[in-house]
């Protein structure tokens with residue numbers, strides 16, 4: 001089943017959803033009462049606003065005492081939206097099996113699961129005949145796509161990609177293009193690779209936004225080029241979806257993948273959306289209940305549409321959470337983009353004037369980007385920098401090579417030899433505030449000027465301040 005039969009497009013500019021009643025009753029024409037299922041969390045309309053997240057007032061221990069947590073690590077995982085939590089709470093009230101029962105709760109839950117699919121289709125601007133498959137995350141989505149490629153396909157991918165996008169193509173003819181110095185070079189390299197690919201099918205795989213530098217790839221230009229060589233385009237939207245609108249139809253891309261836990265729906269669901277033909281003829285991703293049309297001693301007929309690859313009982317709460325997040329983000333894009341653009345400009349302006357700090361870029365500092373910045377402080381180990389930001393300033397960032405080893409190795413090229421070629425990544429989002437940006441800039445400036453002011457020791461958990469007495473665990477939440 002493709003989404004075409006059930007899709008009832010809800011406008012991306014529709015209202016943000018807050019918790020609402022799950023079920024409302026209404027009178028049918030004949031006057032008898034029937035039940036109408038309302039999406040969990042659906043309610044009236046508002047002007048665009050910056051959606052609130054759960055845990056925004058989290059206080060964390062530092063060596064100087066408790067401070068408000070500065071979440072500058074959205075690219076790894078985002079906190080849950082308040083609207084997501086509300087939708088999940090509501091959905092749990094009637095939570096039951098999906099497509100496996102005629103009981104009332106099962107009927108309601110099954111309807112919500114399919115409505116979640118429709119919401120995601122709207123969120124990505126899917127074509128009417130595209131398929132939307134719920135997966136576990138972006139990695140799962142690309143693994144599914146890799147297993148769905150027709151024989152005789154060439155995959156073209158850049159070294160800039162996250163490992164989830166770079167690695168699933170094992171066993172398929174793959175052309176890996178070097179980190180380009182400019183968009184024009186990227187397009188030229190891509191064109192040369194496509195021109196030389198002598199297989200029947202071609203697939204270009206590219207990130208919407210880099211998880212290391214935040215820089216945007218020109219999807220419409222890539223798709224236009226790919227079309228000239230009869231190639232398809234799959235977009236890793238893991239870092240694009242939280243920040244910018246995705247529009248399959250407008251950009252002409254063929255597939256989009258992203259993760260719920262990076263769009264403020266941290267409940268283990270992801271998405272692969274796109275053309276149904278390869279997916280409908282591929283071997284089922286999970287062989288079992290739900291993926292079959294008919295099983296008899298004579299053989300098995302597999303379902304088509306999303307069911308083919310969603311074997312087993314689905315993660316319905318994950319799908320509902322993801323849909324609630326998509327609805328909320330889509331309804332509030334202008335406010336979200338303005339919030340993040342302001343913070344990003346401030347952050348980049350501040351980092352640019354700190355002596356000894358370098359920010360890293362593929363296409364140049366003026367290239368359009370989302371709120372993800374990788375930087376290094378001269379001669380300081382990035383893992384020590386992130387430990388200091390946490391222990392002394394209550395700031396959460398990530399350090400390392402960010403599952404993009406080829407890109408980071410190329411950008412950093414072991415700049416000082418004496419410390420690992422890794423970087424610190426600040427990633428902005430809905431939990432970030434101007435005060436967080438000010439705090440991290442002040443901390444980085446002090447570190448760059450004076451170096452660490454305390455002794456740190458390496459432990460199994462990474463760098464820790466010597467004599468650290470902070471309690472870093474909490475009682476189990478169950």
Ligand SMILES: Cc1ncc(COP(=O)(O)O)c(C=O)c1O
Pocket residue numbers: 075076137138139140162164165207209210211236238239259261
């Ligand atoms: C650009 C990009 N692609 C793919 C992934 C993989 O996402 P997941 O771990 O949710 O599968 C990430 C995660 O950081 C990412 O940033």
